Amino acid sequence: MSINTQTSFTAKRQGSILMVVLIVVMVVSLGAYSFSAMMLAHHQTALLSSNHQQTRWLVDSGIDTIRVHLSLTEAERLESGGNYDNPVLFQAVNIIPDPDPAAAGNFTILSPSINSDGYTAGIRYGLENESARLNLNTLILADTFAENGGRNLLMALPGMTEYVADSIMDWVDEDDDTREYGAEYDYYQGLSSPYTPTNGPFNTVEELLLVRGVSPQLLFGADVNRNGMVDAHEQSALSAVQQIADFTATAESAADSMISGSLERGWSSYLTLYSQENNLNINGEPRINFNDEDLTKLHQDLSAVFSVDVANFVILYRQGLPAAGSSDAIPIPAAAYQVDLTVAADQEITQILELIGISLEGPPAEDGEDPIIIQSPWPVAGFGTYIDHLMDNASTNANPTIPGRLNINAAPRTLLEGVPGLNSEAIDRIVQERFTDPTQDTSNYTRHETWLVKNLIVSLEEMKLLQPFITGNGDVYRAQIIGYYEGGKASSRAEVVIDSTTVTPRIRLWRDLSHLGRGYPLEVLGYQYRTGDSSMPSTNLQ
Secondary structure, three states, X not given: OHHHHHHHHHHHHHHHHHHHHHHHHHHHHHHHHHHHHHHHHHHHHHHHHHHHHHHHHHHHXXXXXXXXXXXXOHHHHHHOOOOOOOHHHHOOEEEEOOOOHHHOEEXXXXXXXXXXXXXXXXXXXXXXXXXXXXXXXXXXXXXXXXXXXHHHHHOOOOOEEHHHHHHHHHHHOOOOOOOOOOOOHHHHHOOOOXXXXXXXXXXXXXXXXXXXXXXXXXXXXXXXXXXXXXXXXXXXXXXXXXXXXXXXXXXXXXXXXXXXXXXXXXXXHXXXXXXXXXXXXXXXXXXXXXXXXXXXXXXXXXXXXXXXXXHHHHHHHXXXXXXXXXXXXXXXXXXXXXXXXXXXXXXXXXXXXXXXXXXXXXXXXXXXXXXXXXXXXXXXXXXXXXXXHHHHHEEOOOOOEEEOOEEOOOOOHHHHOOOOOOOHHHHHHHHHHOOOOHHHOOOOOOOOOOHHHXXXXXXXXXXXXXXXXXXXOOOEEEEEEXXXXXXXXXXXXXXXXXXXXXXXXXXXXXXXOHHHOOOOOHHHHOOOOOOOXXXXXXXXXX
């Protein structure tokens, strides 16, 4: 009996040990499985992180490509296809070659396009000229050339009101005097969370959100993912944006409102802080400063680039010879008049166009004789024959750059409507006759804003009023760069503004947009390796 009991106890003990062993094995197995799963997850995370970092480097490659392109001369850029729409240079540029399309890494550079009516529509593979945007930090200068010039420029923005426009002008001007519809220090100090207006230049476009009346919906529009268009999932946001614009206009009945143009991309798509143009001629050489105080040097420079006739006339004008009145005397060319370079300059030239078509009155050679009439080397009748050469080589200052003028060849119609002195008929003709793609302007016909006079769109006198606001050029550029794998496993996106007014183009703005997604279908970005093709890159797919 005792033997059976002992045997039974031993068997039970062995069974218990077996169960413990099985449990231990199971726990160890589960631990090993969990560890393996965790290692696989970490491995996948590492791969995703590595792929994402690679796409960031692809974006950097795109930025460097832009900088190298902008460091070329203007002729070299045009020869390589230009900046405007150049899919060969800017679409699906392969940086990581791989027979497996899923592992091939490219970058694509995109900008908004302008349709034949002058409005933003679609995209292109190129750079956006920053002078096609309204520069917030030059609005105060506009007031010096036209009454409420800054307000008028802002009123072109869709959904803008005088209430908001004057508030923006009050934010950027240096005084605490409240404009007609504006807001100054007292208003902002009266808020529940008071703050002080800068009364100076904007540091970012987003700083506008601190200005009375500016909302995120108006500033950024319905383009939530910032790809330059309203996608299907953003339609509800577009309705909300328009409702806010309508409500703002109704609530501010004391001020007029312009609900024209498109708020899809918001005001931020029309605004900049960076636009400027080189004060250089087409060969990259500094223009001659007609207001140089050294008249001897000025005479030499003018004689070398223009003629003695031009040199003498400019010197005489600077020395204060008055404009000629009515006279029966036969005018003589300035080259025939003796110039005394020891006489100091008495006046400065405000703009080059003021020299066109005028005559100067010099003292008579002898007492009792009529004054000597000196004719301008630039007659009004021959405007088109000399104006490009004059504008390309002449300036009224020695500054290396000219800031903030609006590029009439690239700006959307919406902004052209705000330029003081441009009526709707003139804007229609500008949109119809300009070359939005500079590569199409093979003779540089529209390089300078004065092509409006050549085409009889505006008169010379009207051009004098317009010139402080407009230009035909610009040397700062903006674009979005997308780095991506053709298989779609990872991507990065950034917006950059690059200034080419310096010898080495510099980055003025870099904004990471990766958190907003790729923004564009792979078919738009383009492929370099066809699906299933394991040999050679294919042509770009658009």
